[in-house]
Amino acid sequence: MTTRDKWRMYKSVSLMFFLAVVTLTVVQRGNISTGEQFQIERHTRMEPAMEGELQRKGFYPGTGRFWKGNKLKVVEETTEDPVVTSNRRSKGWDVTSSNCSANYNFTSSDWFTNLEPNFKQFLFYRHCRYFPMTINHPEKCSGDIHLLMVVKSIITQYDRREVIRKTWGKEQVINGKRIKTLFLLGASSNEAERANHQKLLEYEDYIYGDILQWDFLDTFFNLTLKETHFLKWFSTYCDNVRYIFKGDDDVFVSVENILEYLEASRDVKDLFVGDVLFKAKPIRKKENKYYIPVALYNKTHYPPYAGGGGFLMAGPLARKLYGASETLELYPIDDVFLGMCLEVLQVTPIKHNAFKTFGLVKNKNSKLNKEPCFYKSMIVVHKLLPKDLMNMWEMVNSDLICSQKVQVL
């Protein structure tokens, strides 16, 4: 058996286990629900104080009796004192219709007819900017939050989300600084997945309350939509978030190092830091995943941008980026698009060596890939699958003694 096969088996066994737990939980409660119940009850999974607050304001109809005495208390917080600001409450996600029809206006142009099908598809729907939400958590940003961890994920990668919640995505308070976590998802791009996984996702959210989902297809070229939807969501709901970490669901992250870095950078205005590329050239080789035809981008260089695997930005900057994004046409590569938004704002992202989102070292077999002392000194490292992430996390957070302190911070 190859490692790949083993991994596949591990995945299907985990899925079966997860399904069994879901079924058991539902049966134990004496009712096989058809799922409709989740939709209402899901909203009740929040802090009691917050729940009261929202009910008084008429946001949610029922109470969360279902959750009373439930052991599944995931949020590790000592005190919660939601500061509800008055101007924010009047707003909400204002997109309710999904129908945006394709724009065939340019189909007869020469430059268009020679494009690959995926770029044609992208261009037909490029003008469709915002979609409704299928899972929302308006309460997530209540109160002062020091660091909001935002993770791009897809519906089938529940095992990655599971490990992240246990490791670097754990919601906690460190030295009075609140850390919260959210996962960003679109709709499944495959019919079978939509049927089987959507209900599981809703159940997962009902347990953890940390999923945002929008009604656009979760495809590679739609990752930019995930970026713009998050920026809009953040601008709508999160007035008191100091910093955002945004990353992929297959990276290693050191929360401790992030906090240390942020402490040292508290005076930096419009902080945006990551694995920044300056003067990157658009890729013109058709077989590359990041290939871009000249018809779509005709300049020789991209503006500076940070690898989407993981970067840090200041909350107020995220709101400005939302404004900037609205002045631009969507671009199929999400991290480049964000670089274009930064350019509009004339903010230069900072490059830092503790962000390794374009791979750790060139040589895949290098010992560094398995060296916990190296990870201990990093902020983000691409790319680790769930079991490796768990192992590495445990090693880095054990009584690890690193003789040679790798100085990057």
Ligand SMILES: *[C@@H]1O[C@H](CO)[C@@H](O)[C@H](O)[C@H]1NC(C)=O
């Ligand atoms: C099952 O659900 C139905 C309708 O939702 C409800 O009337 C009934 O009391 C429930 N049964 C139990 C055992 O909770």
Ligand SMILES: *[C@@H]1O[C@H](CO)[C@@H](O)[C@H](O)[C@H]1NC(C)=O
């Ligand atoms: C959306 O679609 C429905 C039917 O599918 C149609 O009646 C409605 O006019 C459409 N709305 C817009 C804004 O195009």
Ligand SMILES: *[C@@H]1O[C@H](CO)[C@@H](O)[C@H](O)[C@H]1NC(C)=O
């Ligand atoms: C397509 O062209 C028509 C006519 O020029 C214009 O009214 C329409 O807004 C265009 N559609 C889009 C989506 O830009």
Ligand SMILES: *[C@@H]1O[C@H](CO)[C@@H](O)[C@H](O)[C@H]1NC(C)=O
């Ligand atoms: C992006 O999502 C929209 C809405 O689901 C879909 O119509 C469009 O085809 C997707 N675009 C790409 C390039 O996959």
Ligand SMILES: *[C@@H]1O[C@H](CO)[C@@H](O)[C@H](O)[C@H]1NC(C)=O
């Ligand atoms: C590059 O593209 C822009 C907008 O798409 C266009 O206005 C400009 O003329 C193009 N420049 C060249 C050299 O093709």
